[in-house]
Amino acid sequence: MTVRQLSLEELVDACAESGVRGVGLWREPVRAHGVRATANLVRDAGLTVTTLCRGGFFTAIDPDARARALDDNRRAVDEAAMLGTDTLVLVSGGLPAGSRDLRGARERIADALGELGPYAAGRGVRLALEPLHPMYASDRCVVSTLAQALDLAERFPAEQVGVAVDTYHVWWDDTAPAQIARAGAGGRIHTFQLADWTTPLPEGVLTGRGQIGDGAIDIREWQGYVAAAGYTGPIEVELFNEGLWARDGREVLAETVRRFVEHAA
Amino acid sequence: MTVRQLSLEELVDACAESGVRGVGLWREPVRAHGVRATANLVRDAGLTVTTLCRGGFFTAIDPDARARALDDNRRAVDEAAMLGTDTLVLVSGGLPAGSRDLRGARERIADALGELGPYAAGRGVRLALEPLHPMYASDRCVVSTLAQALDLAERFPAEQVGVAVDTYHVWWDDTAPAQIARAGAGGRIHTFQLADWTTPLPEGVLTGRGQIGDGAIDIREWQGYVAAAGYTGPIEVELFNEGLWARDGREVLAETVRRFVEHAA
Numbered sequence: 001m002t003v004r005q006l007s008l009e010e011l012v013d014a015c016a017e018s019g020v021r022g023v024g025l026w027r028e029p030v031r032a033h034g035v036r037a038t039a040n041l042v043r044d045a046g047l048t049v050t051t052l053c054r055g056g057f058f059t060a061i062d063p064d065a066r067a068r069a070l071d072d073n074r075r076a077v078d079e080a081a082m083l084g085t086d087t088l089v090l091v092s093g094g095l096p097a098g099s100r101d102l103r104g105a106r107e108r109i110a111d112a113l114g115e116l117g118p119y120a121a122g123r124g125v126r127l128a129l130e131p132l133h134p135m136y137a138s139d140r141c142v143v144s145t146l147a148q149a150l151d152l153a154e155r156f157p158a159e160q161v162g163v164a165v166d167t168y169h170v171w172w173d174d175t176a177p178a179q180i181a182r183a184g185a186g187g188r189i190h191t192f193q194l195a196d197w198t199t200p201l202p203e204g205v206l207t208g209r210g211q212i213g214d215g216a217i218d219i220r221e222w223q224g225y226v227a228a229a230g231y232t233g234p235i236e237v238e239l240f241n242e243g244l245w246a247r248d249g250r251e252v253l254a255e256t257v258r259r260f261v262e263h264a265a
Numbered sequence: 266m267t268v269r270q271l272s273l274e275e276l277v278d279a280c281a282e283s284g285v286r287g288v289g290l291w292r293e294p295v296r297a298h299g300v301r302a303t304a305n306l307v308r309d310a311g312l313t314v315t316t317l318c319r320g321g322f323f324t325a326i327d328p329d330a331r332a333r334a335l336d337d338n339r340r341a342v343d344e345a346a347m348l349g350t351d352t353l354v355l356v357s358g359g360l361p362a363g364s365r366d367l368r369g370a371r372e373r374i375a376d377a378l379g380e381l382g383p384y385a386a387g388r389g390v391r392l393a394l395e396p397l398h399p400m401y402a403s404d405r406c407v408v409s410t411l412a413q414a415l416d417l418a419e420r421f422p423a424e425q426v427g428v429a430v431d432t433y434h435v436w437w438d439d440t441a442p443a444q445i446a447r448a449g450a451g452g453r454i455h456t457f458q459l460a461d462w463t464t465p466l467p468e469g470v471l472t473g474r475g476q477i478g479d480g481a482i483d484i485r486e487w488q489g490y491v492a493a494a495g496y497t498g499p500i501e502v503e504l505f506n507e508g509l510w511a512r513d514g515r516e517v518l519a520e521t522v523r524r525f526v527e528h529a530a
Contacts, residue, residue, distance in 0.1 A: 100483040102437070135400040137437035138481035139464045144437045172367070172402035172409045199404045203468040216403035218365040 001026055001053070002239040002256060006249035008033045012045040014250045018257045022048040024191075024236045025083065027076060035079050042083070049085040050234040051128065051164075051191050052076065058112035059093035059105040059142060066112070069093075073116050081123040087190050088120065089128045089164050094139040105142040110152055117160030128190035129153050130164035133172075135205050146170055146179035153188055162188035165226060166238065168195035168209055171217045177225045184229020192226045193236045194219055194264060202242070209239045212259035219263045235264065266291055266318070267504040267521060271514035273298045277310040279515045283522045287313040289456075289501045290348065292341060300344050307348070314350040315499040316393065316429075316456050317341065323377035324358035324370040324407060331373070334358075338381050346388040352455050353385065354393045354429050359404040370407040375417055382425030393455035394418050395429035398437075400470050411435055411444035418453055427453035430491060431503065433460035433474050436482045442490045449494020457491045458501045459484055459529060467507070474504045477524035484528045500529065 001024075006014060008029060015023055023042065030038045030052070042049055055076040060066050073090075080088045092109045099105065113127065120127050131149040132141035143149050146163060153161040163183050170176040183189045196217050198210030212219055223235070237256050244252050266289075271279060273294060280288055288307065295303045295317070307314055320341040325331050338355075345353045357374045364370065378392065385392050396414040397406035408414050411428060418426040428448050435441040448454045461482050463475030477484055488500070502521050509517050 095481055100481055100486075102439070106439075133399060134437040135398065135466065135470070138462055145439075148439060172399040174367070174371075174410075174413060197403055200469040201400065201466070204465040205400070205470060216360055216365055221365075 002237055002244065003249040003253050004029070005245050006253075008038055008041060010249065012041055012047060014253045015047055016045060017250065018253050020253070020257065021046070022050040022234045024051045024053060024193075024238065025049055025085075026053045027079060030079065030083065035082050039083050048234075049083045050236055051087040051089050052080040052083060052085050053089045053238075054091050054130075055088050055116075055127070056090035057093040058090075058109045059096060061096050061099070061108070066108070070112060070115055073112070074119055077116070077120045077123055077125050080125045086124055086126055087128050088125050089130055089191065091130055091132065092141045092143045094136070094142060102137070102142050106148065106152065109143065110155055113152065113156055113161050117156045121157070121160045126159060126190050127161045128164040129161060130166060131169055133169045135201075145173060146176050146183065150179060150183055150186075150188065154186065158187040162186075162190035164191045164193060165189055165222075166193040166195065167217050167219060167222045168193075168197060171197055171222065180225045180229050184226070184231060189226055189229060189231045189233070191233065191236060192223075192231055193238045194260075195237070195239050207240045207242045209241055211239060211241070211244065212237060212256065213263045223264050235260075267502055267509065268514040268518050269294070270510050271518075273303055273306060275514065277306055277312060279518045280312055281310060282515065283518050285518070285522065286311070287315040287499045289316045289318060289458075289503065290314055290350075291318045292344060295344065295348065300347050304348050313499075314348045315501055316352040316354050317345040317348060317350050318354045318503075319356050319395075320353050320381075320392070321355035322358035323355075323374045324361060326361050326364070326373070331377070335377060335380055338377070339384055342381070342385045342388055342390050345390045351389055351391055352393050353390050354395055354456065356395055356397065357406045357408045359402070359407060367402070367407050371413065371417065374408065375420055378417065378421055378426050382421045386422070386425045391424060391455050392426045393429040394426060395431060396434055398434045400466075410438060411441050411448065415444060415448055415451075415453065419451065423452040427451075427455035429456045429458060430454055430487075431458040431460065432482050432484060432487045433458075433462060436462055436487065445490045445494050449491070449496060454491060454494060454496045454498070456498065456501060457488075457496055458503045459525075460502070460504050472505045472507045474506055476504060476506070476509065477502060477521065478528045488529050500525075
């Protein structure tokens with residue numbers, strides 16, 4: 001998504017040029033290109049798919065909507081398996097229209113994880129529940145902190161459900177370092193993602209994720225927390241940013257690699 | 266601020282019309298009208314000033330800037346005392362330009378509270394440290410949760426420093442009800458403010474506070490928490506909302522009273 005202006009073919013070439021060996025993919029471009037064709041394209045280029053983004057949206061109350069969501073998530077698991085990644089990132093979903101019941105919505109996520117976890121584990125895929133910044137609590141993700149995500153994940157085996165740690169979502173939270181340690185001790189850090197925090201936030205607050213080094217987050221500090229918690233997996237840079245999307249994608253990828261080296265590696 | 270389109274004279278009349286007996290004031294219009302003149306205007310109308318907003322912005326590193334901030338806060342205390350309110354609301358301040366050190370910034374707030382608290386208490390004014398929603402952590406307020414605010418406040422006597430509980434800032438936080446109980450047990454709920462959470466958030470995320478009943482927050486639930494914690498003080502409705510500001514202020518005030526009765530009282 002950081003360079004969504006690139007086609008998958010262009011992305012694969014640009015990764016090779018920039019020395020990037022792993023890539024997190026999103027479902028929409030993968031499905032547009034064909035899941036199997038994408039798997040072949042990426043494999044032939046020697047690239048690893050780090051994660052598939054994203055499943056989730058488990059908070060509907062209506063039984064039909066819940067069944068459809070679970071169906072879609074099983075498809076996402078199948079796609080992840082086909083792409084050869086062991087991790088499906090989940091965005092839990094917001095409050096259903098008219099609802100003010102955060103607790104109930106969080107409980108419905110647990111119900112969905114209970115159904116999806118064994119299905120995923122049977123296909124070699126782990127679910128990574130991603131707490132999103134509290135500014136998304138009503139319309140996108142009622143799971144706002146690592147503590148909440150772990151409270152949900154720990155109801156299930158770690159090989160079924162863990163968490164995604166994303167600097168953009170947790171950087172403000174002084175309890176997050178302890179929660180990262182908790183997640184690491186349980187083998188539940190299923191991916192680690194980077195974005196910087198820049199202001200002013202744009203309308204709708206979806207496309208304001210800042211380039212590494214441009215914002216308020218001490219990236220290396222957070223990298224230190226996940227490393228101390230035993231995480232040795234890939235580090236993903238995930239930027240949704242209209243300014244970056246408007247530029248040449250290869251240039252943005254190269255810049256991102258430079259920023260990663262400067263601020264994280 | 267909910268009806269900032271009204272002059273102070275108009276506000277006082279509109280409050281009388283709507284049966285509103287207390288009003289939270291902001292420093293800028295008060296200073297423009299004159300502090301003593303405002304005090305007289307409000308007193309003559311039989312209105313109580315519930316709080317003065319706002320002091321704070323304690324996070325500068327530069328010693329001169331810190332001294333200026335403290336001077337300004339002592340003036341704010343004096344203004345509060347002159348207006349006859351016992352509560353000055355504090356917005357702590359964001360990260361200084363170029364800084365990524367949230368912990369350091371939070372510590373500088375403690376330093377300032379240590380200087381300002383006795384000054385305020387000597388004038389019958391309590392400081393209400395307001396945690397702001399984590400989306401303001403970098404540019405406005407590094408104190409993002411009630412737990413953080415109480416960790417700071419509890420270093421000082423409750424008659425010097427407490428907290429402001431604002432539904433807009435805490436509604437997403439599943440640990441906030443326990444923190445409200447903690448604040449109440451310590452006599453540290455110095456004001457309780459209402460706004461609803463509506464999306465999409467506007468650019469800059471400052472003027473998106475929703476009218477009571479329009480959003481995702483179960484206002485009565487939060488009112489229950491502060492009541493159970495022993496809070497019996499005024500309840501303020503604080504909306505920053507371009508849509509409301511563009512309308513007739515008296516009509517907005519009357520609507521706000523109706524919404525308050527429907528969703529809170």
